[in-house]
Amino acid sequence: MSERETMEYDVVVVGAGPAGLSFAIRLKQLQPETSVCVIEKASTIGAQILSGAVIEPQPLDALLPGWRDNPPPICVPAGEDEFWLLNKTGGRKMMVPPGMRNHGNFIVSLGAMCAWLAPQAEALGVDVFPGFAAADTVYNEDGSVAGVRIGDMGVAKDGTHKPGYTEGIDIKAKVTVLAEGARGSLTKQLIKRFKLDADCDPQGYSIGIKELWQLPAGRVTPGKIVHSFGWPADSHTYGGSFLYHLDKDRVALGYVSGLDYTDPEYQPWEAFQQWKNHPMMKPLLEGGSILSAGARAIVTGGWQSLPKCEMPGALLIGDTAGLLNVPKVKGTHQAIRSGMLAAEHLAANSLNAAGFDARLRNSDAMAELKKVRNIKPAFKKGLWFGMLNAAWETVTGGRSPWTLKNKPDWSSLHKLGEYEAPKRDYVQRELPPRDRLAGVYFAATEHDEDQPIHLHVADTDICATRCVEEYDNPCTRFCPANVYEMVADTSATHGKRLQVNAANCVHCKTCDIKDPYEIITWVTPEGGSGPNYQNL
């Protein structure tokens, strides 16, 4: 076999999200002569970015001082904030928690914002390569990270090479910056290899499912921000909604479910659809149409779950590190901040990753996370305890002498018959989409069917035997894109076997996080595959 082709850069960044692009821009501002490339698995920049998103503008002001004169395509100044506790038929307007007051912030489409950041990085000399997935990490002889390996293109489902087969190249760099977003597939390997999580709690996640709607004229109040909790979640499931009024009669809406939920029968996608049919939501949406839709895991472990963010030859920034602020429901400002911090660190230390972790831990980004570290974990004890605790932690500014622990999300499910299933007080749904398959159509997700399945299930026997008995195959419910199906198979113990419809995958990573046996591994498919979100 011929030698694999190699390209060399001073720095390779994995992922063209807000963290990766901010990092690249900042490094080029500080050291224009440093060569930097950013690789991105989506076919175009922003196509696999999904966020609310209300952002705090201060880090952007620091990165691109003139940005307000040339704002991203969707950028609506935050207006009135509302915070609601819902029940099935109505709700109560609550005081807006301090962390969720958005005066001075902006509602953006984070996808569109990344597509706006990328050319600014390119103008500074950064090479941005969409459509190329970093399938693996490569190492130096001394064990340090040497760069990444791009996935091969043109491999058939059975592993043979199709006529257009193109071997992926290696990109070697003095330092590799992982900016993959929540639950990055390379980050996961690196955390294990370098034991980066030896001194922290397990990471925690939520799943956010989002739609962008076009509404009949006159219903939208641009800038209005509405958050809710309560129905349709039961009091032991962490769940809440967001509704952001954009311009041009559009609204962004979504529902977030904590992946520490315990009921294996719970369906995050169904909870989202239920909330849309709440009497306060339905009249707003009726008669409108869906423009785009998708889902993405959100990192929620916070301060106590932050792994060590450096290793020889590489560092972690943004959500793949785990810097999102849960009570604020925001991570973009933290992503930009950590990207800039990493750039400043590398510029000052001849591209040496060592020392970045300490620098990050002494930064504003970490101080912000420390203050709110106890808020999310307390909701494990129920909604009311969580609320009271949140009030306490807010009043004291997080100075409690204790730190609540996080547990891994895969371990939180109750076994069938060993718990009392919560009563789901659901309504008859009328708004589209009818089901997950109808919903995934709006994600415009595309995978060449003739490629290896990118969702590796290590032991499908478990699915057909133990999992049927213990959890009733929760993968068929937690996946927002209906990737996992149990289909009839008379030869199987319980008459069914797992079928993985990988082409539907929207790259949210929930299966990699929530599967109770830790047997599902999400790996990158062929570059350019996956959802093609518009303005999410």
Added chain:
Amino acid sequence: MKILVGYKRVVDYNVRIQVKPDGTGVVTDGVKLSANPFDDIALEEALRLREKGVAEEVIVVGIGPADLTAHLRNGLAMGANRAIHVVTAEAMQPLTAARTFQKLIEKEQPGLVILGKQAIDDDANQTGQMLAALWDRPQATFASKVEIADGKATVTREVDAGLETIEVELPAVITSDLRLNEPRFIKLPDIMKAKSKPIDVIEFASLGIDSGDHLKTTHYAAPPKRSKGVMVKDAAELVAALKQKGLL
């Protein structure tokens, strides 16, 4: 021999097309744009002919606004030797596009022009045919196989009744059908090489072409929504329902 290839940028085939609320067009803001798939096939065929030694130079041609450069770089990264960018902010109808190609042909004197059989935005399927007429050269449309020898192209065409093989004298216009080939993947190092390949920029206005845009679009509309279906219990009920609608 030089080969001229049409390389149009269109809304990507994976994108769900949305009509603007005011009906003046389709939404292209924040929408992924990429090469017309038939043009990718046309370019691939040209590159293969060059690799076989039949041609020496492959030139990709784009007609469109200033930001078309990035799109043309993709064509260069795939392997074209150089690009021509005819700059215009206006969308172009087939006759004007054909006249533009005719002007470029006068200048470049190619031995072969390969275009996609149609673009997936307007699905017009006209530019290749019109160009052949204007140029007064043979055309071989809907090609699924191309062989070139002794100044002639032997082209298998996908026609309604099956496959038709014709022979045309070069220079000629060939338009590509879906089965002609499978375009190659772009390699990262080739994207870097493409950055230094030349792109000739020509203002459309400087070509002195009479506009052939004789069609006027009145408005755009989404197809009507399908109404809800009805579940029937059995065949008898189905027959009754169909009879009631006067369909049986």
